[in-house]
Amino acid sequence: MTRSRARLAALFTSASALIALPLALNAPVASAAPSSYSVSTASAGVASAGELALDQSRDELFITDNNARAMSSGGSNFSFSKYPVKPKVTVFSTKSRKVVRSIDLSDQPLGMMLFGPVPLLPVEQSPDGIAIDPKRGRVIVTNAHANGVTSFNMSARRVTPANLLSLPSTHPMGVLANTATGRTYVALNNADKVLILNTSTGRSIGEIGGIYHPSFLDVDNSRHRLYVGNADYIDKKQNFVAVVDTRTNRVIKKITTPSNSRVKVNPVTGDVWANSYDTGKISVIDSNTLQIKRTIETNTTPNKLVFDATRRLAYTANLQKRTVTVLDASSGAILRVIPTGAPVHTIVVDDRTGIVYGTQHMGGNLTIITPKG
Structure with a gap:
């Protein structure tokens, strides 16, 4: 090979490497899935654990x-509590694994529980949904x-x-505190709208209408979007x-999904x-x-x-199956199904340690799932 041809070959090789570099940077990265998990329990200090929120800065849940005196999943489907009703939020240390306060x-003041569309039964303001804003030091719960x-x-x-904002006949469900904007969003299931609160004051500053039976929410600040699932329990x-x-508070699209879908923005890919x-x-x-680009069947x-x-x-958290499923956040592949031995209701993950914490439905304990290896 002549010297000039050798130089051309070297230039071609270097150019090919530069072209391939962005492709390599954008290539999917395999998840760092643990080889195994251990499952343990700890007292949550409650009679019936609802939802939970993690403050990583304080190592607290x-x-x-x-x-509640009575609980309903819609219409006349209701049950009565066997425990004395003492509405509260407990604070659990993830370091000591104990309730600290x-x-x-x-x-x-009591609120009126609906039976169907009719408010009939006075009940305590028992919290269910929860959101926290550590930046402003606030907790918001939906009763x-x-x-x-x-x-x-x-x-x-x-x-x-x-501290109470009374919202008669609205059945507030999901709540999301957006720490970037100081706004809190509350899904008012019976009112077909999302309420917007000033997080610092807990008072209403607006609403988003035209969302039939909203349930749970998540936000993507980079795209100025709020995503809202809905729960048409009856029909x-x-x-x-x-x-x-979120700049105009207007619904820009409704994406048809299977019934009772709950949303979460994927921080790995940006998808929902x-x-x-x-x-x-x-x-x-x-x-x-x-558009829906993939459907994952979890069974x-x-x-x-x-x-x-x-x-x-x-x-x-697979409530009825008493399991937790682990998936690859990039591909959606199911990696593992973890038996929990209890109906896990709501989960959070501490991404510093990889530990998953979950409340046990209508029980007083937490399920703690710890990665190994």
Whole structure:
């Protein structure tokens, strides 16, 4: 080979490497799935564990005690509690794995529980959904059956009537505190709208209408979008994920999904995962086209879903199946199904340690899933 031809060959090789570099950078990265998990339990300090939220900066979980005098899953399908009703939120240390304090929510006016469309039964403001804003030091809980929202300081020991925002006949469900904007979004299932609160004050500053029976929410600040699932419990005819422009508070699209889908933005890919509790399907929505690009069949009952961005994993809490499913957050492949021995209701993951914490439905304990290897 002549010297000039050798130089050309070298230039070609270098150019090929430069062209391939962006492709390599954009190639899917395999999830760092643990080789095994251990499952343990710890007391949550509640009669009936509802939802929970993790404050990584303080190594604390905030857990709602959703024990209520009566509980309903829609219409006349209701049950009565066997425990004394003492509305509260407990604070659990992830370091000591013990409840370190309790926030008393009992000093609030009673709300009226709906039986069908009719408010009939006075009930305590028992919290169910929860969101926290560590930046502003605030906790916001939804009291679904009493039709109220309570907002208070993270360091509080008790609340007063002034902490309550009464929302008669609305059945508030999912709540999301957007720390980037200081806004909190509350899904008012019976009112067909999402309420917008000032997180610092807990007071209403707006609403988003035109969303039939909204349930749970998540936000993508980079795209100025709020995603809202819906729960058409009775007829199950209107099933969708609503896409809201957070700059205008207008619904820009409704994406048809399987019934009772709950949304979570995937921090690994930017896509939106909508897990259907009713069907076991997860609809993966492309964040650019807002079209469903993949459906994952879990063959379970995925009540809630969370992402571990550090390890590129997703977890679903399968309430009825008493399992937690581990998925690859990039491909959606099911990697493992973990038996929990208890009906896990809501989960969070500490992406520093990879540990998953879940509340046990209508029970007083937490399920703690620890990765090994």
